[in-house]
Amino acid sequence: MGTATKTTLATGESVVGAVTSRTVLGVTAATVVLAVACLMQWVAPGGAVVGIPVATLLGGGLAVAGCGIAVLGAGSRLGYIETTPSRATSLAAGCVVGMLWAVSGGVATTVAVGGGDAWLPVAVVGGVAGALATVLPREDAGATLPAAAVIVGWGGAIAASGGGGGWTWAPAWSSAVFPGTEIVPVVAVGGALLAAWSGASAHAGFGAEGRQAGAYALVGAVVVGTLSVLVLLVGFVVLKGITPVLTGASLTGGTLGLPFVDAAVPWPTLPFVTNQTGGLYVTIPGVFPALVGTLWLVFGAVVAAVPLGIGAAVFLTEYAERGRFTQLVEVATNGLWSTPSIVFGLFGLAFLVPRLSGGNSILVGQLVLGCMLLPLVLLTCREALLAVPDAHRDASAALGVTKWQTIRSVVVPAAMPGTITGVILGVGRIAGETAPLLLVFGGAPYPSNTPDVLGSFSLMAQPPFVTNDALLAPASALPYQLYTTITAGVFPKDEFTTAAFGWGTALVLLAVVIGLYAVGIASRRYFRRKLHHE
Amino acid sequence: MSDTPQSEPRRSDDRSGADDATAAAAAGSTDAAAAAVSSKTGGIAGPPGGPGGVDGDEPAVARTVGESDEQLQDAWTDYEFDGDAKVSVSDLDTYYGEERALESVSLDIPAESVTALIGPSGCGKSTFLRCLNRMNDRIRGARVEGRVALDDRDVYGDGVNLVELRRQVGMVFQEPNPFPKSIRDNISYGPRKHGDLETGLLARLLGRDDRDAERDLVERALRRAALWDEVSDRLGDNALGLSGGQQQRLCIARCLAVDPDVILMDEPASALDPVATAKIEDLIEELAEEYTVVVVTHNMQQAARISDQTAVFLTGGRLAEYDATDAIFQNPQSQRVEDYVAGKFG
Amino acid sequence: MMRRVKRTVAARVTDPVVGVARSAREYRSRTGDTAVAVQAVICGSLGAAFVAFLVGSQWTVFPAGVFLATTVVGWRREQAATGKAVTFLMTVGTVGVLALIVAFLLVRSVPAVEHMGVGLLGRTADPLWAARDGGVYSLAPMLVGTAITTCIATVIATPVGIAGAVFISEIAPPRVRDVVKPGIELMAGIPSITYGFIGLTVLNQYFYAEFRTPTIGSYLAAGAMIGVMALPTVVTISEDALAAVPESVKSGALAMGSTPWQTTKSVTLPAGLSGVSAGVLLGVGRAMGETMAATVMLTHTKGFPSPVFDVFSQYGETLTTVIAFEGGNASGVHMSALFAGGVVLFVTVMALSVGSQYVEWRMHRKLGGET
Known part of the structure; x- marks a missing residue:
């Protein structure tokens, strides 16, 4: 078993190989950036960058990368570059490369012959040949040369296409047509990913290390792509929304009356956040009523769900014996957690609306969102309770403290950090929830007054004796207002266009939700760190 | 002993x-x-029992209770x-x-x-x-x-x-x-990962299947570890059992x-x-x-x-x-x- | 975010009736008279309040008041007993919410089933959805639409999500992980309506302008957006599963001289496969139940694309979007048909949830050593 390899611990690295593989990876990365810029329409595929046509750059990048990979593979196979290849490439890689050969062969035939069924045999033969060429030779040749052929071929085609302008593909099965200007960058990204995989593998000298490098290159590309999407999403909202939100804003424009002293100091103003939406005398319409509506919704949901969830978690963990009942509750809770929000809306519409308010209202909205929050509170609290070591319970019991006292003063406090974190994250989720609000909550899209929940309590002579008109009336909330703005909204004021008001609302909503998430994640990190230090 | x-x-x-x-x-x-x-x-x-040395720049070392x-x-x-x-x-x-x-x-x-x-x-x-x-x-x-x-x-x-x-x-x-795998796979894991053994679909397709070598290796390793007699009839079972x-x-x-x-x-x-x-x-x-x-x-x-x-x-x-x-x-x-x-x- | 904890349930050999009777006797002998009285009043009054609320009585307030008063008094006098009773009721309440959802969805969907029969799910002839002629409501196009968007979303979210989970759990150095993980969680927190707004302004317009889709809005655009939204679910649950594979097993593989990637591929991923598939199932459930982005982005034209995988057709309606779009001003059989759509949605997602819990439970059992 491999005694020959025991002579050395360190693997040598050849300078030529290292330089070539670094070049390949660099060119590949540049190609991906350029192709993505094309897809994002920052650069026109038919245009030019620093005087060179984009298509030439894309195609040339792929061709260079492909040639580099071929050099690495051939150099290693012929013994000029020191590597540690396995006996063969993996079957999965063979399948992928074979598929690419099949597609390339089929497309090339179609373009050359111009239709007909000739593409099918060519594709089949090409696919089999590509797969075999990948799988049969030693890994350093198999993992590079067939892939390099594909990459160079695609690069040449892209460079020859001139960016794909004016050429479209309209397959019969699709209602859409695919223009060359979009296909070219997609093909370039695909080719570059293939080059990244093969180049990274060659860079690490093939073998187990090479496969790891290839896999990490692909996984890393996927993760970078995902995070870019996140950044683009948030950045887009901020970019679009910042102008309406900052309209009329100033750091010292407002005044703040000091209590007890008859004086006022300059104070920042943000009219978009603090103004009413409708109303005659409002020059800069704002989202204040919707913001207050969202806060009331979240407050009500937390009041309804948190005690219920914690209580249930305590009973399940501390009192109930593990068995059918706890299993049922767990399945039910997890089911509730994944139940679509719109179904909660239907439930509120069927059960709560007729019994509480007879129409859309804040109260029903609060309860429905509370129902959505409930499973999350229960699950996180239960997890936190289970994480409390039994030693704590035993220690307390050994001191002669009753079970209930133990739960109250030892177990629940220890589980609070985890629960609080979970609740904050859950609140972030329900604050942005829209679907159920459409069915049970929403009122006028652009209200001119803020719901006055605290001031609306009144007594009456017949049951239920206490009532609150504001709670039982519909209102507006940030996500709901955004929805109405998007779908039916004709924004009534001249200050903003409908879209601008929508983006402003979206930004405020995003700020609320991200703020909650940031607090939740930070508190989790804080508690975790504290726990680890103790 | x-x-x-x-x-x-x-x-x-x-x-x-x-x-x-x-x-x-x-x-x-x-x-x-x-x-x-x-x-x-x-x-x-x-x-x-001799007295401790008196190196001045020697840092104080934490000791367990009872240690001199x-x-x-x-x-x-x-x-x-x-x-x-x-x-x-x-x-x-x-x-x-x-x-x-x-x-x-x-x-x-x-x-x-x-x-x-x-x-x-x-x-x-x-x-x-x-x-x-x-x-x-x-x-x-x-x-x-x-x-x-x-x-x-x-x-x-x-x-x-x-x-x-x-x-x-x-x-x-x-x-x-x-590993949560069969007993056999546990033994052959290392040689496989190091490329000394080739098994699986591709190897079988190419006629390079080392299953005989794997069997020998598994038996040799298990015998060496005095486990063969106990598990030879259930090499395919999950090792966690x-x-x-x-x-x-x-x-x-x-x-x-x-x-x-x-x-x-x-x-x-x-x-x-x-x-x-x-x-x-x-x-x-x-x-x-x-x-x-x-x-x-x-x-x-x-x-x-x-x-x-x-x-x-x-x-x-x-x-x-x-x-x-x-x-x-x-x-x-x-x-x-x-x-x-x-x-x-x- | 949530690692559900499952323990093997001890097999109960005793007859349930005998068992309940025995535990009732034991319970009675351990508990004082006052405590039992308090617990009985608490449970009874809340039950009465619930029944009164259910029938819509204005007298609900009286039993509810009794419940509150007893709880307050009991908290002073018999805190342990009160606490136990109240937490018990809270547990029942949680299950009760689910039961109520099931009950009310079913009850409200009965008229549509009576009206349409099997055609509610299976009608494919025109008209598919119309108020004329006493109302024709077929959910079939929405089922197809939901299937299409869910498939697209799954195709996007599954590989990317698993790659993300592997990256966070196995590849990323701690510093990078500290950035990536909250980032992915933040993706789950961005409100779906915001995703929808962006999809509407960017994706829909892009496909309309570049690919000349017949309408602004297509299944592909909506499905892609939903895929991005389902991604964090897949990542967090799969990552939990990979992290749950014992560190000692991973160390064992590394100490054998396998590379970290070999360890991930041959030891960690197979061991955590059930958890990863649970994550994928839940991600599919999320994608299926996703409402707002789809509502905003789709065209709300009901019909069957031809062929079925023509994701650029002018049709665009799913179970969730039809409820959200029409639920606000529907009535009668129309509303009932929407409830029926809710039932279909609920049952499917519930099945996915239970399925994912089952595979996860199996994984814990397997890692626990039982084969």
């Missing part, structure tokens, strides 16, 4: 305290010379043996963040023998073991200084291939940790299948019952005929039973004494080691 170490002929001398400094100086390495100097200043006469505050002498760790050192460690310092887990440990481990590492909990003996195959690299904030050499090749040098290193230095963990002792022997077999030179064992029997422990101990003694075995244990009787030489670590990550197992247990030079061996602390 015998108390007689098997590597008797390799030991060069039955040393006394005074000989040590000269012997170490004769070894010629700089650290040995430094050791000679420090042991002179610290008082060469370091018989058990005797000063350690580098001469006590100079163990002479015939033949080359398989693993040679010099001036090894290990830190976890700011905390120092090992402090200038130097020792040479002879080939094809059993070396036991003992000491109170938290003394760094497991840390030391994990330095030998660089498993500490995985721990966040862990930092290693000094030199570890395997057959004179630096383990922490530039461009060292961890895969190659760990192929040559196998490891068996405290808790049995078989085995008993703890069987799982641990499976882990040893898994390690043997890669054919390492050195086998590190981190308290391999501490999670097992006495019967299973006895089997593992027998196995370790047998393995020492072919392999260099380094065993961490907190069980002093176990160390006395199975090992040829014993290194005693004390709180603070210092190597207190390293010598033939008999010498450590019957005539230790350090008072603290004597106290530890006698069970006064630890």
Whole structure:
């Protein structure tokens, strides 16, 4: 078993190989950036960058990368570059490369012959040949040369296409047509990913290390792509929304009356956040009523769900014996957690609306969102309770403290950090929830007054004796207002266009939700760190 | 099980305290010379019970309750043996963040023998073991200084291939940790990953299937680990269904299948019952005929039973004494080691 | 975010009736008279309040008041007993919410089933959805639409999500992980309506302008957006599963000299496969139940694209979007048909949830050593 390899611990690295593989990876990365810029329409595929046509750059990048990979593979196979290849490439890689050969062969035939069924045999033969060429030779040749052929071929085609302008593909099965200007960058990204995989593998000298490098290159590309999407999403909202939100804003424009002293100091103003939406005398319409509506919704949901969830978690963990009942509750809770929000809306519409308010209202909205929050509170609290070591319970019991006292003063406090974190994250989720609000909550899209929940309590002579008109009336909330703005909204004021008001609302909503998430994640990190230090 | 170490002929001398400094100086390495100097200043006469050395710049070392505050002498760790050192460690310092887990440990481990590492909990003996195959690299904030050499090749040098290193230095963990796979797959995992065995669909398609070789390998490794008779009829079963002792022997077999030179064992029997422990101990003694075995244990009787030489670590990550197992247990030079061996602390 | 904890349920050999009777006796002997009285009043009054609320009585307030008063008094006098009773009722309440959802969805969907029969799910002839002629409501196009968007979303979310989970759990150095993980969680927190707004302004317009889709809005655009939204679910649950594979097993593989990637591929991923598939199932459930982005982005034209995988057709309606879009001003059989759509949605997602819990439970059992 491999005694020959025991002579050395360190693997040598050849300078030529290292330089070539670094070049390949660099060119590949540049190609991906350029192709993505094309897809994002920052650069026109038919245009030019620093005087060179984009298509030439894309195609040339792929061709260079492909040639580099071929050099690495051939150099290693012929013994000029020191590597540690396995006996063969993996079957999965063979399948992928074979598929690419099949597609390339089929497309090339179609373009050359111009239709007909000739593409099918060519594709089949090409696919089999590509797969075999990948799988049969030693890994350093198999993992590079067939892939390099594909990459160079695609690069040449892209460079020859001139960016794909004016050429479209309209397959019969699709209602859409695919223009060359979009296909070219997609093909370039695909080719570059293939080059990244093969180049990274060659860079690490093939073998187990090479496969790891290839896999990490692909996984890393996927993760970078995902995070870019996140950044683009948030950045887009901020970019679009910042102008309406900052309209009329100033750091010292407002005044703040000091209590007890008859004086006022300059104070920042943000009219978009603090103004009413409708109303005659409002020059800069704002989202204040919707913001207050969202806060009331979240407050009500937390009041309804948190005690219920914690209580249930305590009973399940501390009192109930593990068995059918706890299993049922767990399945039910997890089911509730994944139940679509719109179904909660239907439930509120069927059960709560007729019994509480007879129409859309804040109260029903609060309860429905509370129902959505409930499973999350229960699950996180239960997890936190289970994480409390039994030693704590035993220690307390050994001191002669009753079970209930133990739960109250030892177990629940220890589980609070985890629960609080979970609740904050859950609140972030329900604050942005829209679907159920459409069915049970929403009122006028652009209200001119803020719901006055605290001031609306009144007594009456017949049951239920206490009532609150504001709670039982519909209102507006940030996500709901955004929805109405998007779908039916004709924004009534001249200050903003409908879209601008929508983006402003979206930004405020995003700020609320991200703020909650940031607090939740930070508190989790804080508690975790504290726990680890103790 | 015998108390007689098997590597008797390799030991060069039955040393006394005074000989040590000269012997170490004769070894010629700089650290040995430094050791000679420090042991002179610290008082060469370091018989058990002697007062601690008074090196002014020596940092205060944390001690376990019950430990005397005797000063350690580098001469006590100079163990002479015939033949080359398989693993040679010099001036090894290990830190976890700011905390120092090992402090200038130097020792040479002879080939094809059993070396036991003992000491109170938290003394760094497991840390030391994990330095030998660089498993500490995985721990966040862990930092290693000094030199570890395997057959004179630096383990922490530039461009060292961890895969190659760990192929040559196998490891068996405290808790049995078989993969959640079949018994057969557990054994053939290493050779497969190293490309010595080819199985699977592609290999079968290309006619390169090594299933016969795999079968031989599995049987050989399991027999070597004294597990074959118990599992030969259910090689396809999930390894997690085995008993703890069987799982641990499976882990040893898994390690043997890669054919390492050195086998590190981190308290391999501490999670097992006495019967299973006895089997593992027998196995370790047998393995020492072919392999260099380094065993961490907190069980002093176990160390006395199975090992040829014993290194005693004390709180603070210092190597207190390293010598033939008999010498450590019957005539230790350090008072603290004597106290530890006698069970006064630890 | 949530690692559900499952323990093997001890097999109960005793007859349930006998068992309940025995535990009732034991309970009675351990508990004082006052405590039992308090617990009985608490449970009874809340039950009465619930029944009164259910029938819509204005007298609900009286039993509810009794419940509150007893709880307050009991909290002073018999805190342990009160606490136990109240937490018990809270547990029942949680299950009760689910039961109520099931009950009310079913009850409200009965008229549509009576009106349409099997055609409610299976009608493919025109008209598919119209108020004329006493109302024709077929959910078939929405089922197809939901299937299409869910498939697209799954195709996007599954590989990317698993790659993300592997990256966070196995590849990323701690510093990078500290950035990536909250980032992915933040993706789950961005409100779906915001995703919808962006999809509407960017994706829909892009496909309309570049690919000349017949309408602004297509299944592909909506499905892609939903895929991005389902991604965090797949990542967090899969990552939990990979992290649950014992570190000792991973160390064992590394100590054998396999590379980290070999360890991930051959040890960690197979061991955590059930958990990963649970994550994928839940991600599919999320994608299926996703409402707002789809409502905003789709065209709300009901019909069957031809061929079925023509994701650029002018049709665009799913179960969720039809409820959200029409639920606000529907009535009678129309509303009932929407409830029926809710039932279909609920049953499917519930099945996915239970399925994912089952595979996860199996994984824990397997890692626990039982084969």
